[in-house]
Amino acid sequence: MLRIIMAFVTPLLLSACATSDTTNPDEPPFRVGVAESVRWSPEGWPEALEADIHYPEQGGNGAGVLMVHGGGWEYRSRADMSDTAHELARQGFVVMNIDHRFAPEHQFPAQLHDVQLAMRWLRDNAGEYGVDRERIGAWGFSSGAHLVSMLGVISGQDSPLNEPWGGAELEPKAVVAGGLPADFHLFEGGRRLRQLLGGDQNEIPDAYREASPITHVHDGAPPFFLFHGTWDTLVPIEHAEDFAQALRDKDVEVQLYRQWLRGHVLSFLFNGAATDEAVVFLNSKLGDG
DSSP, X not given: OHHHHHHHHHHHHHHHHHHHHTOOTTSSSOOEEEEEEEEOSOTTOSSOOXXXXXXXXXXXXXXXXXXXXXXXXXXXXXXXXXXXXXXXXXXXXXXXXXXXXXXXXXXTTHXXXXXXXXXXXXXXXXXXXXXXXXXXXXXXXXXXXXXHHHHHHHTTSOXXXXXXXXXXXXXXXXXXXXXXXXXXXXXXXXXXXXXXXXXXXXXXXHHHHHTOGGGGOOTTOOOEEEEEETTOSSSOTHHHHHHHHHHHHTTOOEEEEEETTOXXXXXXXXXXXXXXXXXXXXXXXXXXO
């Protein structure tokens, strides 16, 4: 019986191998290389910050993505986003997967300044990685989604948050945000926001407002792809729904991908379908320049 089974299976395996050998090297999925622990923060920065650069070894689409991890602005690392960065590189994107400073030692907007500086570094070094500096998007999850969304909605505006490291040239051409805390007023409280902003909402309401992406939505903001778990109790889906509506009210293109029956953590761990849709979105926005 085993010989009979192998007689059928072996040709199929050989056929699969032959197909793999003839894959077009100029089309995805690409082989991926990684430049690890690239220092991108300048000398004299409060902390030495690094990134892993994931890139297609051959071909690619010439577009870049700045990627920011979650962790409540207080912990975790870029390692959390390695699988997603690898998948985007397989699809042709060059991904700069960064770390940033943490609260409470560093309070907002320190984290935003890190993201602004990282985007500037990626633009300045785009040529080294085969990236068109005018085709760079941003991707984040949870607190990382907050930071890339803030980058997206304030860069094109006259905002104090652009001083001294921001600017219109840093605006991502498209933003992917998963599990986004878009409106800090929707939270009743919490240690993480207190240590990020320096107090309770009733003590510093203006700080909560200014740190919320929904506050800064404007016409001319970049297009957004949002994905969010419908069972998320840490960051309720109301954040994404309200933010999406605010963008629509300003005629900004937005897609909201609901991850049914998933909470905050599971919407991150099992995000394959959302990632696939987000790649389609990024290709449409960063495609051919």
